[in-house]
Amino acid sequence: MKYKRLTEVLKSLLTSTLLLASTGALAQQAKPIKIGFVTFLSGPAAGPFGVPAKVAAEAIVESLNAGSAPPPYNSKGFGGSPLELVVIDEAGGATKQVSEYRNLVERQGVDFVIGYISSGDCLAVAPVAEEMKKLTVLFDCGTPRVFEEASYKYVFRTRPHATMDAVAAALYLLEKSPTTKTYGGINQNYAWGQDSWSDFSSAMAVLKPQVQITSSQMPKLGAGQYGAEISALLGTNSDVIHSSLWGGDLEAFMVQAGPRGLFKKSQLVLVAGEPYLHRLGPNIPDGTIVGARGTHGVFAPDSALNNWLKSIYKAKTKFEPNYPAYSVALGILGLKSAYEAAKLKKLSSSIPMGENKGVKEEMEKAYALGASQEEVIAAFEGLSFQSPSGRMRMALGKGHQAISGTAYGTTKLVNGQVTVVNIRQYPAESVQPPEGTASLAWIKSGMKAKK
Amino acid sequence: MLAQVPAILIDGVMAASMMFIIAVGLTLIYGVMKILNVAHGSLYALGAYTAATFAGLWLSGGHAPLGSYAVLVASAIVVGLVTGPVIERGLLRFMYGRDEIVLVLVTYAVFLVLEDLTKLVFGVDPLLVAEPYGLLGNLDIGPLTYPTYSVALIGVALIVGAVLAFVINKTKAGKMLRAVIHDREMSAAVGINVARVYLVTFTVGAMLAALGGALTAPTTSVQPGIGAEKIVLAFAIVVIGGLGSLGGAALGALIVGIVQAAAVHWKPELELFSVYIVMAIVLIVRPKGLFAIPEARKI
Numbered sequence: 195m196k197y198k199r200l201t202e203v204l205k206s207l208l209t210s211t212l213l214l215a216s217t218g219a220l221a222q223q224a225k226p227i228k229i230g231f232v233t234f235l236s237g238p239a240a241g242p243f244g245v246p247a248k249v250a251a252e253a254i255v256e257s258l259n260a261g262s263a264p265p266p267y268n269s270k271g272f273g274g275s276p277l278e279l280v281v282i283d284e285a286g287g288a289t290k291q292v293s294e295y296r297n298l299v300e301r302q303g304v305d306f307v308i309g310y311i312s313s314g315d316c317l318a319v320a321p322v323a324e325e326m327k328k329l330t331v332l333f334d335c336g337t338p339r340v341f342e343e344a345s346y347k348y349v350f351r352t353r354p355h356a357t358m359d360a361v362a363a364a365l366y367l368l369e370k371s372p373t374t375k376t377y378g379g380i381n382q383n384y385a386w387g388q389d390s391w392s393d394f395s396s397a398m399a400v401l402k403p404q405v406q407i408t409s410s411q412m413p414k415l416g417a418g419q420y421g422a423e424i425s426a427l428l429g430t431n432s433d434v435i436h437s438s439l440w441g442g443d444l445e446a447f448m449v450q451a452g453p454r455g456l457f458k459k460s461q462l463v464l465v466a467g468e469p470y471l472h473r474l475g476p477n478i479p480d481g482t483i484v485g486a487r488g489t490h491g492v493f494a495p496d497s498a499l500n501n502w503l504k505s506i507y508k509a510k511t512k513f514e515p516n517y518p519a520y521s522v523a524l525g526i527l528g529l530k531s532a533y534e535a536a537k538l539k540k541l542s543s544s545i546p547m548g549e550n551k552g553v554k555e556e557m558e559k560a561y562a563l564g565a566s567q568e569e570v571i572a573a574f575e576g577l578s579f580q581s582p583s584g585r586m587r588m589a590l591g592k593g594h595q596a597i598s599g600t601a602y603g604t605t606k607l608v609n610g611q612v613t614v615v616n617i618r619q620y621p622a623e624s625v626q627p628p629e630g631t632a633s634l635a636w637i638k639s640g641m642k643a644k645k
Numbered sequence: 646m647l648a649q650v651p652a653i654l655i656d657g658v659m660a661a662s663m664m665f666i667i668a669v670g671l672t673l674i675y676g677v678m679k680i681l682n683v684a685h686g687s688l689y690a691l692g693a694y695t696a697a698t699f700a701g702l703w704l705s706g707g708h709a710p711l712g713s714y715a716v717l718v719a720s721a722i723v724v725g726l727v728t729g730p731v732i733e734r735g736l737l738r739f740m741y742g743r744d745e746i747v748l749v750l751v752t753y754a755v756f757l758v759l760e761d762l763t764k765l766v767f768g769v770d771p772l773l774v775a776e777p778y779g780l781l782g783n784l785d786i787g788p789l790t791y792p793t794y795s796v797a798l799i800g801v802a803l804i805v806g807a808v809l810a811f812v813i814n815k816t817k818a819g820k821m822l823r824a825v826i827h828d829r830e831m832s833a834a835v836g837i838n839v840a841r842v843y844l845v846t847f848t849v850g851a852m853l854a855a856l857g858g859a860l861t862a863p864t865t866s867v868q869p870g871i872g873a874e875k876i877v878l879a880f881a882i883v884v885i886g887g888l889g890s891l892g893g894a895a896l897g898a899l900i901v902g903i904v905q906a907a908a909v910h911w912k913p914e915l916e917l918f919s920v921y922i923v924m925a926i927v928l929i930v931r932p933k934g935l936f937a938i939p940e941a942r943k944i
Contacts, residue, residue, distance in 0.1 A: 419865060441866075
């Protein structure tokens with residue numbers, strides 16, 4: 195028994211050493227891993243989301259290929275195999291993305307796909323990934339419908355879905371302003387805005403049923419002008435204004451609503467406001483409740499991984515990484531964790547313990563082969579991995595959907611700089627439904643945390 | 646419900662003033678040159694980006710904040726003076742006499758090129774230069790507060806409309822312009838320099854698109870895609886008003902602005918479709934728009 199355990203320990207040590215020592219001859223033989231990376235390079239989502247995601251992906255891949263990431267990601271590439279990115283523009287709608295996806299798999303011959311910021315694109319591409327049997331990591335889209343309405347073998351999402359953004363916003367708001375009686379909303383008229391409003395208003399109805407909705411404004415994506423919406427919201431005298439606006443739309447709304455006194459009348463809740471704090475500066479009023487769609491940005495833990503992401507991103511842009519950059523890190527590091535776990539398992543089982551000859555040859559053979567897609571999928575399901583945003587657990591969607599805690603805070607202008615104070619962390623189970631329960635049903639049933 | 650009518654009218658007129666400045670350039674180019682200029686949206690975006698960039702530089706350089714308004718207008722003039730002649734002389738003049746659909750496709754190609762060029766020059770990050778928006782203070786109208794800048798834009802739209810109406814109806818240049826509108830060949834036969842009329846018209850149209858962008862820039866976040874957004878709305882306005890009609894552009898902008906504001910106040914879920922519902926109704930009743938210019942019958 196003791197001998198068996200010792201054998202296992204030895205095997206693990208040998209294989210781990212081999213993975214980490216990937217600068218050697220074995221790594222040089224390793225075949226590059228081609229990753230299709232899909233993000234917005236044009237259109238309104240390119241500036242705030244798509245391009246920062248691309249910059250982050252390139253910075254992370256460069257750092258991983260150089261083996262300069264901190265542990266546990268300090269092996270080169272994926273288990274010694276260098277990474278190559280094939281970047282594709284996500285703009286153009288779901289139909290175009292399905293064609294682009296097929297091109298990536300059939301013509302470009304990518305090994306994995308990481309991508310998709312738009313919820314619509316995620317919903318369209320997931321069944322195609324399943325049909326084409328290609329491991330695909332959704333890195334940023336928020337809709338809970340991906341794994342609540344379907345079950346996938348080849349699709350994973352390494353960031354939590356959007357339900358927690360709305361639920362935590364409602365919890366934070368009622369902790370900060372328990373006397374809230376009325377609220378209105380301004381959200382973009384597409385899946386993200388509609389879901390955000392629906393989840394937030396449902397959570398508010400559960401947490402404080404007597405609170406009244408005054409107005410729900412749904413301007414179209416990229417509208418840019420909100421004069422009438424601001425007049426309508428001013429006319430309601432709401433205690434609170436909820437908004438999931440992002441990018442230029444959020445900035446335009448803030449610039450237009452501030453001078454008209456909307457924020458003097460109403461407490462503002464910005465579900466996705468954190469990445470714009472430094473840009474908006476004095477245009478964002480003190481006391482605004484802001485989130486970052488997870489423990490990203492100012493809410494990220496102080497860790498070597500977080501510092502690494504900040505330094506490699508700033509080296510390319512001179513700016514702090516925003517939450518899409520953190521989401522990309524989750525996607526790539528999650529896949530790396532799964533790949534290396536699968537390879538480690540394969541290597542360990544390939545070592546012919548008890549024989550004196552052929553150990554090196556057998557390991558080299560196994561190493562050169564790398565982990566198969568099926569092995570990576572098996573390792574990915576239910577995986578728990580470290581990231582710059584803290585620990586992610588693939589706990590929903592039969593082990594394909596990540597969960598994590600989230601955080602909210604309040605803005606405060608200090609020496610001309612917008613800071614976030616009164617940060618409150620929410621554990622994963624308190625803001626996300628348990629496995630097998632749809633988000634909206636869970637919210638409406640009282641948002642009970644799993645015991 | 647009726648209590649919201651004043652706010653609807655004010656919001657509607659403010660939105661209409663911005664949209665009129667853009668749409669009037671589009672309708673002017675169509676009226677004279679019979680070109681449905683899809684690139685108008687890109688010229689709007691180029692005006693917005695240029696104005697935001699130079700106004701930002703002006704303000705960060707510590708110059709008098711009020712001077713930023715001159716920078717906005719100057720940016721629009723420069724964009725119009727550069728892009729107008731380049732597009733008209735460099736490309737469109739080779740296409741005259743071809744089918745209108747071909748010209749639409751040509752200007753669509755220009756639109757795509759300019760969109761990418763804008764991204765190449767200005768990047769994809771949104772530009773935010775809000776200082777000129779708040780510089781003039783606020784006005785209280787009833788229970789609501791409005792930035793004086795938005796009220797001033799109504800004045801700018803009125804001035805643009807009045808100047809154009811005066812030039813077209815009361816000057817020699819306007820008479821030549823109207824002659825070209827009615828019959829290009831006959832105008833050329835009587836000695837009017839049609840090529841110059843086309844060049845000036847397209848340049849003025851480009852300038853108006855850029856002016857719309859430049860004056861909108863301080864009120865919003867200038868980001869990729871704003872051109873496409875505006876050209877769709879400008880098309881709806883000129884179609885409602887009647888292609889080529891100055892008065893039609895004014896009325897179309899007013900209808901679109903007020904209908905959108907009414908939808909936002911009364912039925913926010915209809916706001917997305919409201920403009921197109923109105924456009925469909927107008928086209929059913931008057932297929933050429935409310936103020937379509939009667940065409941001279943040619944023998």
